[in-house]
Amino acid sequence: MRRLDAGLDEIAPRLKASATMAQLQALIAVTEAQNTTLAARALELAQPTVHRAITQLEHAAGRPLFERSSFGLLPTRPCRDLAQAARLAFSEFQQAEADLAELDGREQGRITIGALPLSRSVVLPEALARFREARPMARVTVLDGPYDEMLASLRRGSIDIILGALRDPLPIADVVQEPLFTDHLAVIARPGHPLSDRRDIPLKVLSAYPWCLPRSGTPAHAQVAALFAAEGLALPESIVESGSILLMREFLRRGDGLGCISARQAEAEVRNRLLQRLDTRTRWPGRRIGLTVRDGWVPTRAQADLLGEIRHAAAGIDRP
Template identity: 40%
Template sequence: MDGVIPNLKHLRACEAVLRTGSFSAAANEVFMSQPAVTQAVAKLEMVLGSVLFDRRPEGVFATDIGRLFVNRVGRMQHYLATGMAEIMRSARRQHGQTAKLHHLVTSVQLRALVAIAEAGNFSLAARSIGISQPSLHRAARDLEHLCAVPLFEKASSGILLTKLAEILVMNTKLALMELDQAYDEIEAWKGGRGGRVAIGSMPLARSAILPAAVNDLLGQAPDTRISIIDGPYRELLFALRHGDIDILIGALRDPVPVDDVVQERLFDDPLAIVARVNHPLMTKDNITLNDLAACAWIVPRRGAPTREYFETMFPDGGPRPQSVIVTGSLVLIRRLLSTSNQLTIISRHQIAQEEKYGELRRLPLALSDTERPIGITTRKGWSPTAIQRDFLSRLTDIGRRANEIW
């Protein structure tokens, strides 16, 4: 939500003008006077610094920027309608009563909702969007009254969202993301900044394909704003579904955990047991399970694919390592490995540079059935901007050449 959120009724009027090709027809559709629609479009053009429509005797025609903008407005309206549809179903309202409930919500109410969701506190939320606490509280309660279902619950830790509010927040953030993308597309069309790419990255991507793809993109579009968020899969998936990131890179899941994302496989990543170059097991011809169990290990948190494989290596009732450090920090893992006799199970791609410079090495032990599909996860129905498509193309190309590069 980096850009300004215009009056939502003005946005609907703008979309109606493009669809009908007439200010008067649009006015009838959005229940505004024709002068009010004309003024609404003029205000949007002033905010955007661009002409959206050519006014001619034979009609009103969208400019290239107008089509870009209104396309995003239409997608924005779709997300708002989807969120409100869940509210309608819960409230069991008659369809005719509130078929266009999303037309009644205001931009202030949407900003308040998202701010409360992110801050978990009315005063912090008000401060984050620059309005008074009474104003934010009023906007939140007006939205709750409009929806006719509870959206907020008081708790000792602050304000919690109800399940319906969480659905509404997700769709609201996706709607506002479409508006941000509209601003980026307009700036790019006018030859301005390169736009934004927000990436969620799991460990393998951070050490392998992501740096190459980012450098490749910045070499051609140095003004691109790139943000990279790391974290466990569950948190990154949540951020992707809520529009906080655009692309999630890392190990794919089978089955896909939710039905509103899509996965694209780039390459298969084999695992290896890794240690320092002079580890005592490096010279052993036949490494046994007892040898491995006698060593100290570094493993990721439960739920990670490598942790699952580690657990299958040492089933209950058999020999198991007595010393196990749990961490997901690659920096720490590499440092611990290089300065001790500890072992870890890790992607071969993740230690490619350390192998190249003689810092770490794979044990002479083949691991069966360890190849994991690595790829890209995006939102279903996502419409990337030009710079995001460019980055995806570079990422896909580098990812599919990963086995040649590393």
């Protein structure tokens, strides 16, 4: 309520007494869609209902909350701040409802995890299996996607936790990171690759082959680029970017390309002899893998249990 009151007070103190949840839900939807018709569709309401809610808010505030333009309804800066405060407040209300339901012995609410590539094959599957044994009725959603999209969803309150490679420096001040273990990259190829039997392969030799690398903007891609730059080499011209071990495996098995991915992420492929780890001269620096949550976020009991399982699953892996 403090967060919500601050956003309302910035626009007009009277809104703290008059604004309704329906009006704030309309405000959030229009801020995101910048169009009342699309906002109404997202809320499954009639367009006049959403338009009326926004008009009532603006009338009570005594000021416009959106700038009308040919591109749509552009939220003012105080409007964007209020929408963000309302998103997080509603998320906290849902957290409270989930904890209250637990007092009655009911599972309510949903835990949403943003899973970056490594975590989808390491740590998270074990943690989810153990969590499911303890809480068979708890609803868990695992989302994947680029880090920037995950971070935006975390800050909006639509994702509870991000699990994966941590960022250095911290991308923004309203999130916190918890390191769990350190990961290292590896160069992989298909069995029978021309470099399969070589040892201590220098980077210059590796650079002559096509590569499959993690996406630009990821810590892994930055590590690869930094290593090439340190040896005065340009990145290979032939690059496919993907964080998917499945795509990387199938791409590498069809030619002489090389892949660079987490050694742990590739463990199953190497163990089953679908791929092979090359013996390179490169000594990869560690990448910190861990949790990212909103600053000040207090988990529900169910969320705390899942966090405990994630930490337990990571405990057997070398720590930073």
